Amino acid sequence: MSEFILETENLTKYFAGFTAVDGVNLGVREGTIHALIGPNGAGKTTCFNLITKFLQPSSGTIRYAGHDITRSTPHHVARDGLVRSFQISAVFPHLTALENVRLALQRPTGLSFHFWKSSRVLERLHERAYELLSAVGLSEFTDTLAVEMPYGRKRALEIATTLALEPKVMLLDEPMAGMGHEDIARVSDLIRQVAQNRTVLMVEHNLEVVANLSDTITVLQRGQILAEGSYDEVSQNPEVREAYMGT
Numbered sequence: 001m002s003e004f005i006l007e008t009e010n011l012t013k014y015f016a017g018f019t020a021v022d023g024v025n026l027g028v029r030e031g032t033i034h035a036l037i038g039p040n041g042a043g044k045t046t047c048f049n050l051i052t053k054f055l056q057p058s059s060g061t062i063r064y065a066g067h068d069i070t071r072s073t074p075h076h077v078a079r080d081g082l083v084r085s086f087q088i089s090a091v092f093p094h095l096t097a098l099e100n101v102r103l104a105l106q107r108p109t110g111l112s113f114h115f116w117k118s119s120r121v122l123e124r125l126h127e128r129a130y131e132l133l134s135a136v137g138l139s140e141f142t143d144t145l146a147v148e149m150p151y152g153r154k155r156a157l158e159i160a161t162t163l164a165l166e167p168k169v170m171l172l173d174e175p176m177a178g179m180g181h182e183d184i185a186r187v188s189d190l191i192r193q194v195a196q197n198r199t200v201l202m203v204e205h206n207l208e209v210v211a212n213l214s215d216t217i218t219v220l221q222r223g224q225i226l227a228e229g230s231y232d233e234v235s236q237n238p239e240v241r242e243a244y245m246g247t
């Protein structure tokens with residue numbers, strides 16, 4: 001049995017002759033927060049899309065929870081607990097925070113309309129949606145339309161809708177992008193809390209943002225792994241300093 005809940009071997013993706021991801025061996029340990037960082041164009045998003053099966057690799061393999069998922073589909077891997085965050089664009093702007101989470105809770109089951117009409121089921125759904133909103137610190141925004149929520153709170157809503165799918169491994173795509181210090185601190189706390197009983201893999205552009213948050217950091221550059229380790233390890237690496245921090 002592998003020590004990793006999620007791992008890639010020689011993961012490679014070509015786009016019309018250009019190699020966006022080039023032989024990446026990534027290993028994510030269960031229960032950790034793992035950050036994939038690198039400058040623009042390093043291949044982070046492509047890696048993410050390959051792992052969550054939104055893109056098919058040109059070569060290489062991906063294993064999740066002991067299974068080869070290289071040829072799986074986004075729907076199947078999500079059902080098995082490998083869930084990427086919905087982007088803000090997937091949050092319905094003219095529904096309230098509560099309605100958004102309720103919809104996310106209903107999404108994966110495939111149960112019929114008649115099932116959801118049952119009042120006991122509706123009550124339970126409502127309770128669970130409240131629980132999730134309160135878990136991400138959004139109790140006071142329950143009845144606020146998503147479009148009217150501050151940016152940082154919308155990202156927390158995005159995390160709540162992802163939690164509704166009960167991820168074992170949660171993949172977050174730049175969850176702190178475009179945020180000020182206060183929101184970064186709040187979302188970092190939220191990610192720590194979420195990671196207490198699951199694994200988190202996050203893509204992030206900025207090394208400093210993940211410094212205090214990540215157990216392991218993988219630095220990508222031009223589609224390849226440049227360095228990997230704790231923040232102290234990667235930030236001391238001369239190649240990372242030169243390539244990424246400009247020192």
Ligand code: ADP
Nearest residue numbers: 015018020038039040041042043044045046047
């Ligand atoms: P990052 O997320 O680190 O900024 P990306 O994974 O988005 O990097 O992109 C890596 C490289 O692959 C970039 O040079 C980008 O232009 C290229 N790329 C990404 N997606 C496509 C695509 N669908 N077709 C062609 N090139 C692409």
